[in-house]
Amino acid sequence: xxxxxxxxxxxxxxxxxxxxxxxxxxxxxxxxxxxxxxxxxxxxxxxxxxxxxxxxxxxxxxxxxxxxxxxxxxxxxxxxxxxxxxxxxxxxxxxxxxxxxxxxxxxxxxxxxxxxxxxxxxxxxxxxxxxxxxxxxxxxxxxxxxxxxxxxxxxxxxxxxxxxxxxxxxxxxxxxxxxxxxxxxxxxxxxxxxxxxxxxxxxxxxxxxxxxxxxxxxxxxxxxxxxxxxxxxxxxxxxxxxxxxxxxxxxxxxxxxxxxxxxxxxxxxxxxxxxxxxxxxxxxxxxxxxxxxxxxxxxxxxxxxxxxxxxxxxxxxxxxxxxxxxxxxxxxxxxxxxxxxxxxxxxxxxxxx
Amino acid sequence: xxxxxxxxxxxxxxxxxxxxxxxxxxxxxxxxxxxxxxxxxxxxxxxxxxxxxxxxxxxxxxxxxxxxxxxxxxxxxxxxxxxxxxxxxxxxxxxxxxxxxxxxxxxxxxxxxxxxxxxxxxxxxxxxxxxxxxxxxxxxxxxxxxxxxxxxxxxxxxxxxxxxxxxxxxxxxxxxxxxxxxxxxxxxxxxxxxxxxxxxxxxxxxxxxxxxxxxxxxxxxxxxxxxxxxxxxxxxxxxxxxxxxxxxxxxxxxxxxxxxxxxxxxxxxxxxxxxxxxxxxxxxxxxxxxxxxxxxxxxxxxxxxxxxxxxxxxxxxxxxxxxxxxxxxxxxxxxxxxxxxxxxxxxxxxxxx
Numbered sequence: 001x002x003x004x005x006x007x008x009x010x011x012x013x014x015x016x017x018x019x020x021x022x023x024x025x026x027x028x029x030x031x032x033x034x035x036x037x038x039x040x041x042x043x044x045x046x047x048x049x050x051x052x053x054x055x056x057x058x059x060x061x062x063x064x065x066x067x068x069x070x071x072x073x074x075x076x077x078x079x080x081x082x083x084x085x086x087x088x089x090x091x092x093x094x095x096x097x098x099x100x101x102x103x104x105x106x107x108x109x110x111x112x113x114x115x116x117x118x119x120x121x122x123x124x125x126x127x128x129x130x131x132x133x134x135x136x137x138x139x140x141x142x143x144x145x146x147x148x149x150x151x152x153x154x155x156x157x158x159x160x161x162x163x164x165x166x167x168x169x170x171x172x173x174x175x176x177x178x179x180x181x182x183x184x185x186x187x188x189x190x191x192x193x194x195x196x197x198x199x200x201x202x203x204x205x206x207x208x209x210x211x212x213x214x215x216x217x218x219x220x221x222x223x224x225x226x227x228x229x230x231x232x233x234x235x236x237x238x239x240x241x242x243x244x245x246x247x248x249x250x251x252x253x254x255x256x257x258x259x260x261x262x263x264x265x266x267x268x269x270x271x272x273x274x275x276x277x278x279x280x281x282x283x284x285x286x287x288x289x290x291x292x293x294x295x296x297x298x299x300x301x302x303x304x305x306x307x308x309x310x311x312x313x314x315x316x317x318x319x320x321x322x323x324x325x326x327x328x329x330x331x332x333x334x335x336x337x338x339x340x341x342x343x344x345x346x347x348x349x350x351x352x353x
Numbered sequence: 354x355x356x357x358x359x360x361x362x363x364x365x366x367x368x369x370x371x372x373x374x375x376x377x378x379x380x381x382x383x384x385x386x387x388x389x390x391x392x393x394x395x396x397x398x399x400x401x402x403x404x405x406x407x408x409x410x411x412x413x414x415x416x417x418x419x420x421x422x423x424x425x426x427x428x429x430x431x432x433x434x435x436x437x438x439x440x441x442x443x444x445x446x447x448x449x450x451x452x453x454x455x456x457x458x459x460x461x462x463x464x465x466x467x468x469x470x471x472x473x474x475x476x477x478x479x480x481x482x483x484x485x486x487x488x489x490x491x492x493x494x495x496x497x498x499x500x501x502x503x504x505x506x507x508x509x510x511x512x513x514x515x516x517x518x519x520x521x522x523x524x525x526x527x528x529x530x531x532x533x534x535x536x537x538x539x540x541x542x543x544x545x546x547x548x549x550x551x552x553x554x555x556x557x558x559x560x561x562x563x564x565x566x567x568x569x570x571x572x573x574x575x576x577x578x579x580x581x582x583x584x585x586x587x588x589x590x591x592x593x594x595x596x597x598x599x600x601x602x603x604x605x606x607x608x609x610x611x612x613x614x615x616x617x618x619x620x621x622x623x624x625x626x627x628x629x630x631x632x633x634x635x636x637x638x639x640x641x642x643x644x645x646x647x648x649x650x651x652x653x654x655x656x657x658x659x660x661x662x663x664x665x666x667x668x669x670x671x672x673x674x675x676x677x678x679x680x681x682x683x684x685x686x687x688x689x690x691x692x693x694x695x696x697x698x699x700x701x702x703x704x705x706x
Contacts, residue, residue, distance in 0.1 A: 076631045078431035079461030108432030111462040113632060136598070150661045153652030165590040175593070177586040209655050226580025233530040233664040236649070237518040240528070244641050245489070245632050251645045278429045279466060279598050288597050292604045296589070299506030302562050308503045311586040 005326030006349060011049060012037040014337070014349040018052055021344040022059045023066045028091055035090045035125055040327055043318040044122035044178075046187040049329060051121070053336055054257070055088070061261035064088060064118055070095055078107040081246055082114040086264050089120030093269055097129040097137070100273040104135055108278035113270045115248035119144050119257060120269060123164035124178035124312070130273045131166035131174050134282055138272040139164040142243040142250055144257040144265060147186050147223045151232040154207055156222060157251045160185055161238040166312070168276070170286035172293045176312025181235040182223040189215050189223075243268035358679030359702060364402060365390040367690070367702040371405055374697040375412045376419045381444055388443045388478055393680050396671040397475035397531075399540035402682060404474070406689055407610070408441070414614035417441060417471055423448055431460040434599055435467040439617050442473030446622055450482040450490070453626040457488055461631030466623040468601035472497050472610060473622060476517030477531035477665070483626045484519035484527050487635055491625040492517040495596040495603055497610040497618060500539050500576045504585040507560055509575060510604045513538055514591040519665070521629070523639035525646045529665025534588040535576040542568050542576075596621035 015033030020026060040048025058064050068087025072080045080099055084092035096112040103110030120126070123139045130137025143159025150157060160180035167175040184203040192199050193215035204212040204221045212221035225231025243250035248268025255265045276285040297308050322328075329337075334349065341348045368386030373379060393401025411417050421440025425433045433452055437445035449465040456463030473479070476492045483490025496512025503510060513533035520528040537556040545552050546568035557565040557574045565574040578584025596603035601621025608618045629638040650661050675681075682690075687702065694701045 074632055076461030076628075077459065078463065079627075079631050081632050106430065107460055108429030109462065109464040110431065111627065136594070150649040150652050150663075152655055152658035153649070153661050154655060155652035157649055157652060163587075165594075167590065167593055175590065177590050179580070179583045179586060183580055207655070226583050227532070227536055229662075229664075230532045230579055233532060234516075236528065236664065237520065237530050240520055240642065240645070241489070241518075241627075244645060245627070245629060245638065247633055247637075247641075250641075251648050274432075274464065274594075274598070275429075276598060278432055279427055279434050280600055284600075285598065288600075288603075289593065292593070292597060295604050296503040296506070296510055299503050299508035299510060302505055302507060302560070305505035308506050309582075310503075311582075311589065 004350065005328050007326045008037050008041055008323055010352045011040065011327055011349065014341075014346070014352040015049070015052060017346040017352070018056070018340065018344065021346055022056055024088070025067065028088070031094060032088055032090045035094070035121055037327075039121045039125060041319050041322040042122075042124070042315040043322075044124070044315070046185070047122040049327070049337070050333055051119075053340065056340065058257070058261045063261045063263065063265075068092075072099070078103055078110045080112045082112060082117075084114050084117035084267075086116050086118065089118040089267060089269065092117040093120040093126045093271065094129070096269070096271045097126045097273075100271045101130055101133045101135060104273035104275045109272070109274045111270060111272050113242070113246040113268070115246040115266060115268050116264065117248070117267045117269055118265055119267065122178055123162040124166060124176050124315070126269075126271050127164035127166035127178070128174070128176060130271065131168050131176070133273075134168050134277070136168070136274040136276065137164070137166040138274070139269065140238045140242040141269040142239050142248060142254060142267060143180075144255070144267060145186065146254050146256065148182060148225060148232070148235055149222055150236075151225070151229040158232070158235045158239060159254060160223065161235045161242065163234075163238055167289060168286060169289040169293060170283070172290045173310070173313055173316040175289065175293065175310055176315060178312070178315075181231050181238060182225055183231075184223060186223060189218050193218065242270045246270065357703065358681050360679045361390050361394055361676055363705045364393065364680055364702065367694075367699070367705040368402070368405060370699040370705070371409070371693065371697065374699055375409055377441070378420065381441070384447060385441055385443045388447070388474055390680075392474045392478060394672050394675040395475075395477070395668040396675075397477070397668070399538070400475040402680070402690070403686055404472075406693065409693065411610070411614045416614045416616065416618075421445075425452070431456055431463045433465045435465060435470075437467050437470035437620075439469050439471065442471040442620060442622065445470040446473040446479045446624065447482070449622070449624045450479045450626075453624045454483055454486050454488065457626035457628045462625070462627045464623060464625050466595070466599040466621070468599040468619060468621050469617065470601070470620045470622055471618055472620060475531055476515040477519060477529050477668070479622075479624050480517035480519035480531070481527070481529060483624065484521050484529070486626075487521050487630070489521070489627040489629065490517070490519040491627070492622065493591045493595040494622040495592050495601060495607060495620060496533075497608070497620060498539065499607050499609065501535060501578060501585070501588055502575055503589075504578070504582040511585070511588045511592060512607060513576065514588045514595065516587075516591055520642060521639060522642040522646060523636070525643045526663070526666055526669040528642065528646065528663055529668060531665070531668075534584050534591060535578055536584075537576060539576060542571050546571065595623045599623065
């Protein structure tokens with residue numbers, strides 16, 4: 001396979017055709033394809049095009065509902081609970097973000113939770129939807145596999161439950177924090193194993209509490225939460241906000257979507273929209289964010305540090321570069337996509353127009 | 354000074370008399386005294402009785418407004434912005450919590466921010482006020498001294514900006530997470546210095562990025578954020594939510610309240626109330642939280658670990674023990690309180706009835 005760049009529009013059309021063949025209604029196929037392409041373009045490659053294959057596997061196994069009746073089951077002025085009817089998470093959370101934005105315009109702030117959702121890609125996608133409407137967006141999710149025991153424990157009852165916060169700025173790029181509550185996301189461990197590299201100390205420990213640095217032995221240990229017991233607490237409360245509150249899976253109820261393509265995951269997520277215009281003038285808020293960004297960036301630097309980055313600034317730069325130059329997909333992934341295209345009878349991504 | 358236990362009621366009466374003498378209106382003196390005693394009883398000793406001395410110093414220097422006009426300056430159905438008029442933070446944030454609870458009953462969720470507030474004690478105090486009304490409480494604050502540079506930087510532009518989340522349970526104690534976004538709070542560094550102990554690696558680094566373990570050299574370095582750049586991102590977004598959004602101090606605007614007793618701190622805080630009853634049945638939510646707590650606690654344990662703790666469980670146990678047995682205040686603090694009592698002409702805490 002050649003090392004080629006794929007224009008984002010072409011990747012999006014290929015993914016749309018793929019989900020169409022897998023049985024999603026045309027609009028839904030287009031939405032999922034657009035969000036997966038966005039994820040890839042911003043550098044969230046573990047949540048981008050690579051996910052087509054596991055999503056297809058789950059869809060074919062009957063583990064996701066292709067024609068879900070995504071609906072609001074509980075509602076008050078500033079909140080809603082959405083039942084995703086086991087549809088693709090992207091569809092559920094786009095709906096949730098739109099509703100949160102609408103309600104926050106009225107009430108100043110809104111919180112929309114979801115249950116019976118599924119994996120929805122990177123947390124920042126949905127926080128950014130809110131930020132693009134000039135509001136602060138926050139997103140919480142229960143991860144789709146447990147890799148974290150309670151602090152001092154051995155039973156993996158918690159996931160890497162991520163948090164995203166996206167803040168609109170004025171002339172500066174938005175601040176977009178997107179983080180797992182573990183030191184490393186599990187995808188990074190898998191990547192180290194694939195490349196035959198060792199992990200740094202601090203990513204994982206074994207069942208006696210010793211550092212585990214061989215990614216091939218990952219099954220013998222656990223991910224470390226950030227800040228020790230603090231990260232355990234964060235993973236727990238994020239899981240309660242995104243899962244338990246919504247009646248979604250949490251703790252031992254979480255389905256490992258790597259190992260089980262059939263069981264309904266009952267994934268829980270939540271999106272929050274906060275309207276800075278309710279707290280004062282939007283332009284003044286953006287100017288204060290700009291000022292803050294600039295003073296952090298202008299900080300004196302440690303020896304050897306070229307630049308101070310703001311959260312989301314590197315993703316922002318990648319998004320611009322990839323929109324301009326196209327997506328650089330690894331040859332192994334291109335080969336998988338080629339096989340998939342032949343299986344379902346669609347044009348290969350390299351030949352998609 | 355004898356190593357005696359002070360009944361919480363007696364400590365509260367002593368503090369009420371102290372703030373009365375310092376010029377607070379009687380109701381306000383009683384409120385601050387009650388909240389400081391609560392902080393002490395739950396084991397937040399860095400935010401408890403010990404704070405009387407620095408609060409008194411700031412009050413006498415004219416750095417806090419004793420008769421503040423604490424008022425709502427912006428309001429929508431699910432949010433409010435409170436101007437604290439430079440009053441004591443406890444008064445501002447109790448008002449904010451009460452308002453958030455009332456609005457969340459109507460709207461399902463509410464967010465109340467504050468500016469021109471002051472240090473308000475431990476974050477968990479206000480999250481717990483919400484939890485005691487059977488809601489999930491969340492609290493964010495901008496810390497009152499910058500000890501954290503942006504990741505890779507040397508200028509201390511960020512504080513230990515804390516997060517608290519309190520979740521009501523059924524038969525189990527509530528889950529209460531209360532954490533700084535740094536590995537150690539600065540108070541812990543000061544405590545190590547007082548005891549002549551070294552700090553573990555990971556708490557602080559010096560200006561070349563090397564571990565700093567001598568707490569007497571704390572001025573030569575910085576606190577480390579939890580999870581490296583992740584904790585930097587968390588401290589930043591917490592500061593934006595609690596400070597920038599409210600028009601409160603953030604970044605270089607933060608006043609170091611250890612070094613400056615006079616300048617208005619313009620402290621920013623925020624409290625969120627989420628009503629589980631809006632998402633389903635409250636009792637079912639509490640039962641799910643109980644189930645989660647019990648399965649985490651029952652996890653198989655690492656060698657040498659006696660017990661799995663839930664966030665807030667140790668504070669809960671301390672609160673019960675201290676309410677029963679009285680507060681154990683260190684002799685050095687009792688001596689300070691004795692001096693203070695003689696200065697202002699009130700009965701010593703040991704003789705308060």
